[in-house]
Amino acid sequence: MSQTVSAANESLSDDDVQAVDRLGQAHAQLCDELSRVVVGQRDTIDQLLVCLFARRHALLMGVPGLAKTLLVSKLAETMSLKFSRIQFTPDLMPMDITGTDILQDDGQGRREFQFAHGPLFANIILADEINRAPPKTQAAMLEAMQEQRITVVGKSFDLPPPFMVLATQNPVEQEGTYPLPEAQLDRFMSLIELDYPSEDEEIAIARTTTGGSLPTLKHLMTPDDIIAHQDLVRRIPVPDHIYTDAARLVRKTRPAGGTAPAWLLPLVSWGAGPRAVQDLILGAKSRAALEGSYMVRSEDVRYVAKCVLTHRLITTFAAQAEGLTARDIVERLLAED
Known part of the structure; x- marks a missing residue:
């Protein structure tokens, strides 16, 4: 395409136009690949991809058994991203998700503190039942979501890009939960609600998950590709x-x-x-x-x-x-x- 596409005072260069074409093709490939293991949920996949390339976080809402964990882990697999799942519980402490200094022997008779990375040091974080964690842990998660950085014992550590938090809440059982503060809810770009599958989809789920092991998905992107696409989105x-x-x-x-x-x-x-x-x-x-x-x-x-x-x-x-x-x-x- 030889001419520049523009709106108002913004414009796309010829290289950007070609990059949009590639992203559109990659979108179709990603959906096709994920459909090999995740039955239905096409709109959910699209909404997750929208959040990922917008460099934002999402809140997943749905009853247990709707393949939320499978979907998020396979999404990370197709994009060559490091995936981490954190099960939030009332006794979860900030250091359990951020990591902490531990005393180690350096092999020469000296002992020194070294930082042990927690599960937040990944690209895609599935925060399962995030509303079950106490306020201190919520505060640590909020810093990671907003700043893409954590602070432990006065030291700051940057989290690896791309970084995305996908949090789930169980809409059925609310006993023993800590409602998310409005400031933290506002950090999630989207609330993605998962509904029950149709009858045909439920039959297909039973066939897919009660046979052999699930297939290994192709790696369709790299972290550098995703960061480049995220930068492209800002220029649309x-x-x-x-x-x-x-x-x-x-x-x-x-x-x-x-x-x-x-x-x-x-x-x-x-x-x-x-x-x-x-x-x-x-x-x-x-x-x-x-x-x-x-x-x-x-x-x-x-x-x-x-x-x-x-x-x-x-x-x-x-x-x-x-x-x-x-x-x-x-x-x-x-x-x-």
């Missing part, structure tokens, strides 16, 4: 009206300020903050690139909107009494938009 052009639409959509979720529709006021006590606008744009950029588009479109924003906004809305008792969830409210906002 966004028309001015998309920025305006994203900001107006987020502002409609806020009951204070006169920007929300009248029907929303009794249903929402707290709306989404400015980080939601950033994540809408980044998610739309990532989705456009994965679809092989050279520019963000309105449908890209709408595609990521439910996942980006749902966990950022705090509903009132009136909404709960009517059986309305934050997702229902976001869907109505999108239908009216």
